[in-house]
Amino acid sequence: MxxxxxxxxxxxxxxxxxxxxxxxxxxxxxxxxxxxxxxxxxxxxxxxxxxxxxxxxxxxxxxxxxxxxxxxxxxxxxxxxxxxxxxxxxxxxxxxxSPEALKVIENGKVIERSLRRELMTRDELVERLRARGIGGIEEVRIAYIESDGDISALTYRETDRYRAAAAAEEDK
Structure with missing residues (x-):
């Protein structure tokens, strides 16, 4: 003891x-x-x-x-x-x-070089987008793999909502 x-x-x-x-x-x-x-x-x-x-x-x-x-x-x-x-x-x-966020989709197009760098397949990317409620790559304006490995994505729908909210705010 x-x-x-x-x-x-x-x-x-x-x-x-x-x-x-x-x-x-x-x-x-x-x-x-x-x-x-x-x-x-x-x-x-x-x-x-x-x-x-x-x-x-x-x-x-x-x-x-x-x-x-x-x-x-x-x-x-x-x-x-x-x-x-x-x-x-x-x-x-x-x-x-801690690495910077890495852009993987821009204007509905996959940045293949970024996927290769992260050893991520297109299928894995699509699966991760679906988990976020996004139906497909073509819906995404911009997406990043964050430093913690999570995927953050801004869809065209969300972008349009932000623009509308910003325009409404300017009108006030």
């Missing part, structure tokens, strides 16, 4: 291990592609579980003390806060950590 709070691994090593793993995973997730995060499939869930299991030992270097787990978890939470602050304060840091 007394070994629960006795570190078997040096504190600095625990912090360094957690930081290296955090930034490694952050970079890997950044380069995997946005659309992978938009929907979590059973395969993705299994992959996340396997990854977490495969790196768990690396976080604590075999140190089974409660304190080692708390140090690792605190390091990860602290890094998450620091990354959020960095994104808030620096546009350049934000562009490294």
């Amino acid at each position: 007394s070994d629960l709070f006795v570190l078997q691994t040096p504190l600095l090593e625990l912090v360094l291990r957690a930081a290296v793993i955090y930034f490694f995973l952050l970079l890997v997730m950044r380069f995997i592609g946005r659309h992978e995060f938009g929907q979590l499939t059973p395969f993705d869930l299994i992959l996340l579980l396997i990854i977490s299991e495969s790196i768990s030992e690396a976080f604590t270097a075999g140190d089974t003390s409660l304190l080692a787990a708390l140090v690792s978890a605190s390091t990860l939470l602290g890094l998450s806060v620091l990354v959020s602050i960095g994104q808030y304060k620096s546009r350049r840091f934000r562009s490294i950590v």
Whole structure:
């Protein structure tokens, strides 16, 4: 019981291990592609579980003390806060950590280059639009894959409504 709070691994090593793993995973997730995060499939869930299991030992270097787990978890939470602050304060840091929105449809036409970049098929794009209540690509004036993998789209109907509302506002 007394070994629960006795570190078997040096504190600095625990912090360094957690930081290296955090930034490694952050970079890997950044380069995997946005659309992978938009929907979590059973395969993705299994992959996340396997990854977490495969790196768990690396976080604590075999140190089974409660304190080692708390140090690792605190390091990860602290890094998450620091990354959020960095994104808030620096546009350049934000562009490294979180990609800009990527235009995938313009004036009812798919931008194939953008789909290839994200390894997204036309069928996946259409499926994601349908999930948003949009019947087809031809209805979309402009659509983006956001940094979180979600699809945002403005249809011609919505654009017309915004124009009408703006015109009505000008008349007042």
